[in-house]
Amino acid sequence: MKLHRSVPSFLLLALFSAILLLSGCQAEPSARPNILFAIADDWGWPHAGIYGDPVVSTPSFDRVAREGILFNHAYVSSPSCTPSRNAILTGQYHWRLGAGADLWSTLDPSIPVYPLLLEDAGYAVGYSGKSWGPGDISNWERHPAGRNYDDGGFARFLSERVDNTPFCFWLGSSDPHRPYDEGSGARNGMKPDQIRLYECFPDNEIVRSDVADYYFEVQRFDTLVAGAIRLLEEAGELENTIIVVTGDNGMPFPRCKSNNYDTGVRMPLAIRWGSGIGTPGRVVEDFISLTDLAPTFLALAGVEVPGVMTGKSIASLLESDLNGFIDPLGRGYVLHGKERHVPAQEEDMGGYPIRAIRNHDFLYIRNFEPDRWPAGTPDYLKAAIPYCWLGDCDNGPTKSYMADHREDTDHLRRLWELSFGKRPAEELYYNREDPGQMTNLADDPAYAGVKAELSALLMEQLELTGDPRVTGGAEAFETVPFLGNGPRHPTYGPDGQ
Ligand SMILES: [Ca+2]
Structure with missing residues (x-):
């Protein structure tokens, strides 16, 4: 058996296990x-x-x-x-x-x-x-x-x-x-x-x-x-x-x-x-x-x-x-976020930066660049590099259906907008009544207090964890070379994301 010198507790455990085995007892856990x-x-x-x-x-x-x-x-x-x-x-x-x-x-x-x-x-x-x-x-x-x-x-x-x-x-x-x-x-x-x-x-x-x-x-x-x-x-x-x-x-x-x-x-x-x-x-x-x-x-x-x-x-x-x-x-809560998925914005190489905080009651989302498109600029690159068309959403039958039928009914238009339309800087969802997170309450005065509280907690935690979106330097996320097939990097193979 090979023992490592940086783990003396393991030596003790091994010794203890050997003593137990010699005395007829079962060692548990043995390793x-x-x-x-x-x-x-x-x-x-x-x-x-x-x-x-x-x-x-x-x-x-x-x-x-x-x-x-x-x-x-x-x-x-x-x-x-x-x-x-x-x-x-x-x-x-x-x-x-x-x-x-x-x-x-x-x-x-x-x-x-x-x-x-x-x-x-x-x-x-x-x-x-x-x-x-x-x-x-x-x-x-x-x-x-x-x-x-x-x-x-x-x-x-x-x-x-x-x-x-x-x-x-x-x-x-x-x-x-x-x-x-x-x-x-x-x-x-x-x-x-x-x-x-x-x-x-x-x-x-x-x-x-x-x-x-x-x-x-x-x-x-x-x-x-x-x-x-x-x-x-x-x-x-x-x-x-x-x-x-x-x-x-x-x-x-x-x-x-x-x-x-x-x-x-x-x-x-x-x-x-x-x-x-x-x-x-x-x-x-x-x-x-x-x-x-x-x-x-x-x-x-x-x-x-x-x-x-x-x-x-x-x-x-x-x-x-x-x-x-x-x-x-x-x-009681968790943090998550997003930097650049696919460079699918027509204007630049950036992504769609997001940070969010989720607890049992609410999901609060901060969109740092609401002028950009959440899944990429519609129809940009559709012919040139199909996998970068609305590149933050993988191509497939559901996406194609939603694109092709977005004007058919008010309902399909709404679903299209929820997935691919622009979003406000802040979103707030009440999970207990809206588990699908479909209705944004960020502008509802009844939730102004909750929104302010969650926003403050999110920003405090981002600062504590050294997030460049809050502490400065986030532009570096926007210029990282994209090593998949994509705009301005046409030499790489289109083998998925
Ligand atoms: Ca994955």
Whole structure:
């Protein structure tokens, strides 16, 4: 067994375990916990069976939740692949990560990331599937998610592990990211007529079929998780592994991904950890930022959490026996935001900067550049670079339908405006009466007090966390090279976002 000199507590634990074994007692837990982090790509809340979705079937996610904890209020830092994944890896809000706040970018290699901190502490660390990015990290000596196991996956990773070395594995997937195989949902048994659509979607067969195709890929991701859990069981490591199942941003549909409504930032989250979970089968309503995972993993592995991490360990929630809203003082709200997703504004290379604060009652949104278009300038680049047409919303049947039929009825016009029209500088939604966050109350005098309070709290927290949108220097987010196919960068390949 290889011990690491920077973790004396592990030496003590090993000694203690040996004494217990010699005295005939069972050592529990016998080692530092393993970590299996399973992350879908563009999977929104509440699209899992255990959340009550009547169509999609997610037995693996449901099992992790049933034997662990189901979180009802987990949020990404940003509803866009690169910044969301950066925030998870670094345990910091994306607005603290320079170029890493934007899609298709880079990340400063001096910023600590939890997988490499665990590797330095003696963990075996690897990943398969979609992990960091997209973007360019060729200036990193080690990949921020560890060693690549695309060849052989988690099975090969486990088989190559030396003895009982604790491990940390990133199980990535490109599901349910677009493009979809049209009609795959219905062909595989989904019932489109039973789908519960988000309120911001038109209700018709085209949209229902599109959502069914998304569900088909959600189920494929769930099957990937099932395989990993089976491998853990076969290796006898299930009970000593912290299994986390979640996503990086909401579904790739209008007013979802790349938006700071719940449809873009609220994530399915379930965590299982054998006897490390106080009472299994709980449902927790506390607000969790996925930036909280890195400090949680480090704390539970006995590794010092770097001071730059803004996330807060949720170890006490895992170890608790309580249900519901456990820590109202510490976990009563969450912050999230957005910098540049796709450079789809006709006037410049900027994005659509947003910051937001969400509690049980309200969602307050601050749009810093309300003169810009939330999803990109309509019809700009539609012919030249189709994937940058309204580029903050992935192309697909629902988007095309909404564009083609936006003048058909007042209702379709309203839905079009909610997804693609300009927005005021402030938005306020009352979640208890308007869970779809469709009616902006920012100008309603009855809510002026609430709005002022939330705005002040948001700005205070942004300043405390060093957000350039508040402290200065935010123009740097606007000029970061976009390394995907896009305006002024025509040499890059159009391989998605
Ligand atoms: Ca994504």
